[in-house]
Amino acid sequence: MTDQRRVGITCLGCGLLCDDVTVAVSGGGVSAMSPPCALGSAWLGSGAVTDRIRHAGNDVTFEAAITAATSLLTGSRGRLLVFLGPGLTIEALKPAVAIADRLQASTDTATSAAAASGILAGQRRGRAAATLGELKNRADFVLFWGADPARTHPRLIERLVDAKGTHTPAGRASRTVVSVRIGTDGAVNGADDSIQLAAAQELAALSILRSIVAGGANPATDKTLAGLPELAARLMAARYVAIVAGGEDGDPSRPSQRAEGLVALAQALNTPARAALFTLRGGDNQNGVESLLTWQTGYPFAVEFRSGVPVYHADRRALGDAGSVDSALLVGDWRAIPSASLNAIASLPKVIVGPSASEAPGTTRVSIDTGRAGIHEGGTAYRLDDIPLPLAAALDGPRTAAMVLGALEEAVSRSLREVAA
Amino acid sequence: MTTGATLRIAGGVVYDPANGIDGEVRDICIADGRIVTDLPAGTPSLDVRGMVVMPGGVDIHSHVASSSCNHARRLLPEQHAADPVPAPRLAGGHMGRSGTGGTVPSTFATGYRYAGLGYTTVFDAAIAPLTARHTHHEMSDTPCIDAGCFVLMGNDDYLLRLIDAGERHRARDYAAWLLGATGGYAIKVVNPGGVEAWKTPQRNLTGLDEPLGSSRVTARGILETLTDAANTLKLPHAVHIHANNLGMPGNVATTLESFQALEGRRAHFTHLQFHAYGTGGGWKSAARELSDWVNTHPELSVDVGQVMFGPATTVTADGPVEYLLYKSSGRKWVNIDVELETGCGIVPLEYKEKAAVSALQWSIGLELFLLAKDPWRVVLSTDHPNGGSFLAYPQLIQLLMDRTVRDERLKLVNQKFLAGSALLDGLDRQFTLGEIAIITRAGPARLLGLRHKGHLGAGADADVTVYSRQDDIAAMFASPRYVLKQGELVVEEGHLRLAPNGRRLYVRPAYDDAVVPGVRAHFDRYSTVQFDHYPVQGLPNGPLGID
Numbered sequence: 001m002t003d004q005r006r007v008g009i010t011c012l013g014c015g016l017l018c019d020d021v022t023v024a025v026s027g028g029g030v031s032a033m034s035p036p037c038a039l040g041s042a043w044l045g046s047g048a049v050t051d052r053i054r055h056a057g058n059d060v061t062f063e064a065a066i067t068a069a070t071s072l073l074t075g076s077r078g079r080l081l082v083f084l085g086p087g088l089t090i091e092a093l094k095p096a097v098a099i100a101d102r103l104q105a106s107t108d109t110a111t112s113a114a115a116a117s118g119i120l121a122g123q124r125r126g127r128a129a130a131t132l133g134e135l136k137n138r139a140d141f142v143l144f145w146g147a148d149p150a151r152t153h154p155r156l157i158e159r160l161v162d163a164k165g166t167h168t169p170a171g172r173a174s175r176t177v178v179s180v181r182i183g184t185d186g187a188v189n190g191a192d193d194s195i196q197l198a199a200a201q202e203l204a205a206l207s208i209l210r211s212i213v214a215g216g217a218n219p220a221t222d223k224t225l226a227g228l229p230e231l232a233a234r235l236m237a238a239r240y241v242a243i244v245a246g247g248e249d250g251d252p253s254r255p256s257q258r259a260e261g262l263v264a265l266a267q268a269l270n271t272p273a274r275a276a277l278f279t280l281r282g283g284d285n286q287n288g289v290e291s292l293l294t295w296q297t298g299y300p301f302a303v304e305f306r307s308g309v310p311v312y313h314a315d316r317r318a319l320g321d322a323g324s325v326d327s328a329l330l331v332g333d334w335r336a337i338p339s340a341s342l343n344a345i346a347s348l349p350k351v352i353v354g355p356s357a358s359e360a361p362g363t364t365r366v367s368i369d370t371g372r373a374g375i376h377e378g379g380t381a382y383r384l385d386d387i388p389l390p391l392a393a394a395l396d397g398p399r400t401a402a403m404v405l406g407a408l409e410e411a412v413s414r415s416l417r418e419v420a421a
Numbered sequence: 422m423t424t425g426a427t428l429r430i431a432g433g434v435v436y437d438p439a440n441g442i443d444g445e446v447r448d449i450c451i452a453d454g455r456i457v458t459d460l461p462a463g464t465p466s467l468d469v470r471g472m473v474v475m476p477g478g479v480d481i482h483s484h485v486a487s488s489s490c491n492h493a494r495r496l497l498p499e500q501h502a503a504d505p506v507p508a509p510r511l512a513g514g515h516m517g518r519s520g521t522g523g524t525v526p527s528t529f530a531t532g533y534r535y536a537g538l539g540y541t542t543v544f545d546a547a548i549a550p551l552t553a554r555h556t557h558h559e560m561s562d563t564p565c566i567d568a569g570c571f572v573l574m575g576n577d578d579y580l581l582r583l584i585d586a587g588e589r590h591r592a593r594d595y596a597a598w599l600l601g602a603t604g605g606y607a608i609k610v611v612n613p614g615g616v617e618a619w620k621t622p623q624r625n626l627t628g629l630d631e632p633l634g635s636s637r638v639t640a641r642g643i644l645e646t647l648t649d650a651a652n653t654l655k656l657p658h659a660v661h662i663h664a665n666n667l668g669m670p671g672n673v674a675t676t677l678e679s680f681q682a683l684e685g686r687r688a689h690f691t692h693l694q695f696h697a698y699g700t701g702g703g704w705k706s707a708a709r710e711l712s713d714w715v716n717t718h719p720e721l722s723v724d725v726g727q728v729m730f731g732p733a734t735t736v737t738a739d740g741p742v743e744y745l746l747y748k749s750s751g752r753k754w755v756n757i758d759v760e761l762e763t764g765c766g767i768v769p770l771e772y773k774e775k776a777a778v779s780a781l782q783w784s785i786g787l788e789l790f791l792l793a794k795d796p797w798r799v800v801l802s803t804d805h806p807n808g809g810s811f812l813a814y815p816q817l818i819q820l821l822m823d824r825t826v827r828d829e830r831l832k833l834v835n836q837k838f839l840a841g842s843a844l845l846d847g848l849d850r851q852f853t854l855g856e857i858a859i860i861t862r863a864g865p866a867r868l869l870g871l872r873h874k875g876h877l878g879a880g881a882d883a884d885v886t887v888y889s890r891q892d893d894i895a896a897m898f899a900s901p902r903y904v905l906k907q908g909e910l911v912v913e914e915g916h917l918r919l920a921p922n923g924r925r926l927y928v929r930p931a932y933d934d935a936v937v938p939g940v941r942a943h944f945d946r947y948s949t950v951q952f953d954h955y956p957v958q959g960l961p962n963g964p965l966g967i968d
Binding site: 008010018020090094097101102119122123124125126127128129130131132133134137138159165166167206239240241267270271274276288291292294295296297298299300305308309310311312314347380386387389390413416417420 | 755947
C-alpha cells in the first residue's frame with residue numbers, strides 16, 4: 001500500500017485536542033505523526049484494531065449481536081448501568097445516553113475525582129475561564145498551579161506560553177511565567193520564578209492570595225508562605241492572568257477543596273485585573289461527555305435515570321454502587337478506563353461497544369468492536385475549554401460506534417414499544 | 422412529518438393578521454405540511470368551532486441552544502433538581518426523552534415546553550461563532566421547533582481590524598462568510614466594542630464615540646458597519662442589536678444615540694426594556710422617550726425583553742455587565758472569554774415585586790408594549806431566560822390583554838421608582854387577540870423575513886396553534902388545545918403527541934472570495950482552531966434563499 005499523509009487530524013491524546021496533526025499512514029497503520037508528541041503518539045498507537053462481533057463467546061452477525069444486547073439490556077430496565085467511557089464522539093454518545101434514558105439506567109463516566117471536584121466547585125461559585133486562544137492572545141502573566149504540562153499536555157507550552165498573540169506579540173517574552181509546585185507534583189521548566197508548597201499548604205496559600213487580591217490583609221502566619229504577598233501583587237499588576245491548574249487526579253494528598261480555592265482566586269483577580277482559570281482536563285472527549293449530558297439532562301456527570309427523570313448523584317457515583325444493578329452497557333474505549341473502575345463491573349453481564357471490545361476482561365455477554373474516534377471514526381469532540389472540534393477518520397476501520405449505538409438504540413426503543421403495546 | 426397528510430381545521434375563529442383576518446370563522450386547510458386554499462370534501466377534519474386559531478408562535482429572541490446556555494445549565498443543578506421533566510409518552514407507543522427544567526431547561530424539555538405553549542419557531546439570539554458546532558448539536562436535540570441562531574460579530578477581532586482599516590466593504594464580506602461558516606441566520610451585535618474592552622484594562626465602552634483602545638474603532642462604527650452589512654447583503658433579518666450600557670441607570674441616552682446613529686436604516690434593537698432607564702440620576706423609566714422614537718421610525722423594530730417576577734438567569738455575551746451584576750448581587754458568576762470573538766457572562770437572580778428596580782423593569786416593559794402604535798415592530802420577548810422564562814409568556818399576554826389584572830398587580834409592586842411611569846398614568850389599553858397574534862407570531866415572522874411563518878395563507882408552513890377560549894387569559898395561552906407543526910398534530914389537549922425534529926433556519930449569503938485569504942491568515946496567526954475546522958458542516962437541511 002502506498003504511504004500517505006493525513007492532515008488536519010484532531011488528536012484526543014489530551015484535552016488540548018490539537019487539530020493540526022499530520023499522520024503518516026503506511027501499510028494501513030500509523031507510522032508517524034507531526035508535530036511530535038508523546039501523548040499523541042500513544043493515543044494514535046499503530047492504528048490497528050480488532051474487528052469482531054461476539055455473543056456468549058462466539059462470533060455472531062451484527063444483527064444477532066444487537067438482538068442479544070437488546071434482550072440483555074431491556075431485561076435489566078431500572079437496574080442497568082450505562083458507562084459512558086472515554087473516546088466516543090458526540091454522535092456516538094447521543095444514542096448511548098438515549099439508551100440510558102429509555103432504560104432508566106444509572107450512568108457513570110470516566111470523570112476523575114479531581115475533575116468532579118472542579119465541576120462541583122464551579123456549580124457552587126461559578127467560574128472565570130477563557131478559551132485557549134484567549135490566553136495565547138492576552139495572558140501577560142501565566143501562573144502554573146500544581147500543573148505539569150510536559151507530562152499531561154505536552155504541547156501546552158508551545159500553544160499558550162510560547163505562542164505569539166494579538167496582545168502578546170513577543171510570545172514567551174511577552175509573559176511572566178510563575179510555577180507553583182504543590183507537594184510532589186510536577187512543575188514547569190523554564191518559569192521565571194518557582195514556588196514550592198507542601199500539599200498541606202495549598203489551601204492556605206490560595207486563601208492568602210485571594211484575601212490579598214480582594215483587598216484584605218495578609219492572614220499568613222506560616223513564614224514559609226512569606227513570598228505570597230509579592231506574588232499577589234504581581235498578579236494584581238498584570239493585564240490578563242492565566243491560572244493554569246492540573247485538572248485530573250494527581251497527588252492523592254491534594255485537598256479536594258483546592259478547586260474551589262482556584263475558582264475563587266480567578267474570580268477575585270477580575271477586579272484588579274482580568275483573569276481566567278484554565279484547568280488541564282484529560283483527553284478522549286471527556287469534556288464532550290460532560291457537555292452532552294449537561295444539555296440533555298442538566299447535569300454533567302453522575303446522572304441517574306432510574307426514577308424516570310435525570311437525578312444528579314455527584315456524591316454517589318454509579319460505579320461505586322455496582323451492586324445495585326443487574327447488568328451494564330459499557331461504551332467507548334475500555335482500555336482507557338482505570339482498572340479500579342473496570343474491576344467494579346467485572347462480574348456484571350455486560351454489553352461492550354467500542355474499540356477492541358471483544359478483548360475486554362470480565363463477564364462480557366455481547367461485544368461489538370468499533371473503530372476509534374478520531375482515528376477510524378469522524379464526528380465531534382470537545383476541547384478542555386469546551387470548544388467543539390471536528391474529528392476526521394485517518395484510517396479505515398471497522399464499523400463506527402455511532403452506527404452501532406444508533407442501531408442498538410433503535411432496537412431498544414422498538415422492543416420497549418412492543419412491550420408497551 | 423407525515424407526507425401527503427391532509428387536514429381541515431374546521432370552524433375556528435381565525436386570527437391571521439398578516440392576511441388581514443381578525444377573528445373570522447374560517448377553515449384552515451393543510452396538505453403536505455403546508456397551508457392550502459381548499460381541500461376536497463371528506464378530508465379528515467378537526468372540529469375547532471368556538472376556538473381561537475393562530476399561526477404557530479415565533480420567538481425572535483431567546484437563549485436556548487448555545488455554549489453559553491450550556492454553561493448556565495451546568496451552573497444550576499439545584500434548579501434542575503426542583504423541576505424534573507419525565508419523558509412524555511407519545512403516540513404509537515413512542516417515548517420522548519426525559520430532562521430537567523428551571524430557568525435554563527435541558528434541550529428536549531425546551532422543545533417540548535415551547536411546543537406546549539404553541540410556539541413552533543425559535544431563534545437563539547447569541548452564539549459565539551467558534552461554538553456554532555455546539556449550537557447545532559443542541560438544536561438537533563431540541564425537538565418540535567424550527568430553530569436558527571444569530572451570530573455574534575460586534576466584538577470580533579478580525580471585523581474590528583477591518584473597521585479600523587476603513588475596509589467596511591470587506592467587513593461586509595467577512596460577515597457574510599461568517600454567517601455561512603456558522604450556519605447562522607442573522608448578524609448579532611452585543612455591546613459593540615464593549616466586550617472587547619472588557620478583556621483589556623479599558624473594561625467597557627461608555628459611549629458611542631469612545632475609541633476602543635488605541636484604535637479608531639468605536640461602537641458607532643461597529644453599529645454602522647454591521648447594520649449596512651445586513652442590509653447590503655439583503656439578509657432576511659436586520660442586524661440584531663443589544664446596545665451599549667445595558668442595565669445602567671440613565672442608559673436611554675446611549676440607546677437614543679444608537680437609534681439616531683442608524684436613523685433611516687433597517688435595524689432591530691433587542692430587549693429594549695433593559696436599555697430604557699431615564700437620565701438625571703437614580704432609577705426611572707424612559708419608556709416614553711423610546712416609544713416616541715420607535716413609533717415615528719418605521720425602519721426600526723424592537724423586542725421588549727419583559728421582566729417577569731420570579732427566578733431568572735442572566736446569560737449574555739455582555740461580560741462587563743455580568744461582572745457588575747456579580748459584584749452587586751454576590752451571587753455565583755460565570756465569565757468565559759472566547760478567543761477573537763466574544764465572551765459570556767452568567768449570573769442567576771430573582772426579580773421580586775417588592776424590589777424597586779425589578780418593579781421598575783417590569784413596569785417599563787409593559788409601558789413599551791402599551792405605548793407602541795405599531796405592534797408589528799414591537800415584539801413580545803422576555804429575553805429568555807434573562808428577564809424570565811419563556812414559560813411566563815402567558816402571564817405576560819394576560820397583563821397586556823386584561824387591564825384589571827394589570828392594575829391589581831401594579832398595586833402590589835414596589836412603587837419607589839415608578840414616578841413618571843406611564844403605567845401610573847392609567848394606561849388603559851388592552852391588547853386584542855389580533856394584536857397578540859401580531860406581537861407573538863405575525864410580527865416576528867415578518868421582521869425575520871420568514872415568508873412561510875407567522876401566517877395562515879396558502880403556501881405557509883402548517884404551524885398552527887388552537888386555543889380554547891377561557892376567561893383566564895393566562896390559562897388559555899398556557900395550554901393550547903392543539904398545536905400542529907408542519908401539519909402534524911404535535912400537542913393535543915395539553916399532551917405532547919409527537920416530537921418531530923424541526924428544521925434549521927440559516928442563510929448562506931454570497932460574498933467576494935477575496936476576503937478569504939485575509940481571514941485564513943488571521944486564523945493561522947491568532948486562532949487555536951484550524952481554519953478548515955472552523956465551518957460547520959452537515960446541517961440537516963439547506964439554507965434559506967436570499968432575494
